[in-house]
Amino acid sequence: MSWLEENPHIRTIRVAAADLNGIARGKRVPTRFAQKVETDGTRFPLSVLNLDIWGEDIDDSPLVFESGDPDGVLRPTERGFVPMPWLGSPTALLPLWMYRESGAPFDGDPRHALARVQARARDMGLTPVVATEMEFYLVDDSGKDIRVPPSPRSGKRRPGAEVLSLRALDAWDIFFTDLYDACEAMDIPADTAISEAGLGQFELNLVHQPDALKAADDAWLFKLLVKGLARKHGFAASFMAKPYPDYAGNGMHMHFSMLDKDGRNIFDDGGARGTDALRHAIAGCLQAVPGSSILFAPHGNSYDRLVPDAHAPTGLCWAYENRTSAIRVPGGAPVARRIEHRVAGGDVNPYLMVAGILGAALNGLEDGAEPPDPITGNAYDLDLPQMPSDWGSAIDAFEASPEIARIFPEELIRNLVLTKRQELHYYRELSETEKVDLYLDTV
Incomplete structure (x- = not known):
């Protein structure tokens, strides 16, 4: 039985990865679609893990206009779902980390840096x-x-x-x-x-x-x-x-x-x-x-x-x-x-x-x-x-x-x-x- 099946009270999901400043960047996902993210991952631009402290693109980053601002593929970490007890509605967070389209780890992801x-x-x-x-x-x-x-x-x-x-x-x-x-x-x-x-x-x-x-x-x-x-x-x-x-x-x-x-x-x-x-x-x-x-x-x-x-x-x-x-x-x-x-x-x-x-x-x-x-x-x-x-x-x-x-x-x-x-x-x-x-x- 999956974590979500064991916790049917969860009403909404957040999926997020840490950017270079440690800020959580991600999405809100309805619970009924969460299993797809858990299985297949989701997509963000690679540049999302390289925003500044205000959440703005880096002006001269090769990840943005120079390369067409391509997507990376974000997959769940081994942590799995964790509850978010500070929110009003029963919510869970699924931590993610980023890969390139080829399946290689994205070297700009700080969690991959620690894994290395x-x-x-x-x-x-x-x-x-x-x-x-x-x-x-x-x-x-x-x-x-x-x-x-x-x-x-x-x-x-x-x-x-x-x-x-x-x-x-x-x-x-x-x-x-x-x-x-x-x-x-x-x-x-x-x-x-x-x-x-x-x-x-x-x-x-x-x-x-x-x-x-x-x-x-x-x-x-x-x-x-x-x-x-x-x-x-x-x-x-x-x-x-x-x-x-x-x-x-x-x-x-x-x-x-x-x-x-x-x-x-x-x-x-x-x-x-x-x-x-x-x-x-x-x-x-x-x-x-x-x-x-x-x-x-x-x-x-x-x-x-x-x-x-x-x-x-x-x-x-x-x-x-x-x-x-x-x-x-x-x-x-x-x-x-x-x-x-x-x-x-x-x-x-x-x-x-x-x-x-x-x-x-x-x-x-x-x-x-x-x-x-x-x-x-x-x-x-x-x-x-x-x-x-x-x-x-x-x-x-x-x-x-x-x-x-x-x-x-x-x-x-x-x-x-x-x-x-x-x-x-x-x-x-x-x-x-x-x-x-x-x-x-x-x-």
Whole structure:
């Protein structure tokens, strides 16, 4: 029996794929025609996965007028149907990814980019194990300026940040209870939730997965869910990198380890130091950060987060148990030895972020690369190599990076560069209010 037959209450279907900005692009389909999409797929122009943040065509893209704006064929991912509990009518989403007419994967699809990295790891006899930490703000955007919404419990607005406060969590208990129920229904492995350092900011961890595609799917679907569910509750949720100038930005930290063909963690040496493979992977990640910064900070607002003393890394370094570093090796049992990559903001495309980090680690493992010595103390006080500090420099570094050329297909690199240069051009014309309005809901 199919999923739709098991869920006859579903009244409408959405079919969608992630574009380069992680925005869901798709169609609404009557339920009675959904099985045809499930079996045969559907068609969008290839250029739909290469729109800018406003949903506009890229002016000089070879996917549009130069080639006649041809269609791609979108087929369901292995995820299958998932409910969309934030909508008023019983609705399900069928996630898709894009292929060319020939049946070959479309190299401009970010999910295919991650599948390519995962296949590379498999060819090396490795299985990445991936988890993400999802930070977001709950906001009232009904007025001229955004602010924290009134608590459904007390009707009051919480005046400041309360790190790890049960009172702050309890104030939003109805929302978080609905969120956990929805994650269960959507097979998103939601774990611990905490209040964070910002005004109305929270973090929810997604449990590690021995399938990088599943982990990225979870993060992408979680962002759709949180934003949609917040609107259902009468406020907004935002993964924007820096919604408030005076409070911490939203990050999306990624934890990962690598299992060999026997299921053993190749970073575990039985002690706190970790193996040579751990250091090779760290070295690969550090070497790739300048070129991959556009994956971790993809928007104009992203660079407001990457400033000293703001709970986000700026210098290229690594350390054991040190949250001021870009790459952190957490403590705990050696069997769980892993790398925490702390650079990405909450506004990223999860598929490109995960692909960029894992691909860089594989580069380091292939090369036997050695990192600098781990730092101690406050990374902000040290004289360290810096990642690109502005959007334009990050775009240029991505285009020219030899590390990126080993990770991503040429077509995706070209498409992303064209997209980001167009966005940068028009972003310069916006007021500060327009910049917030642009990113608050979209990313």
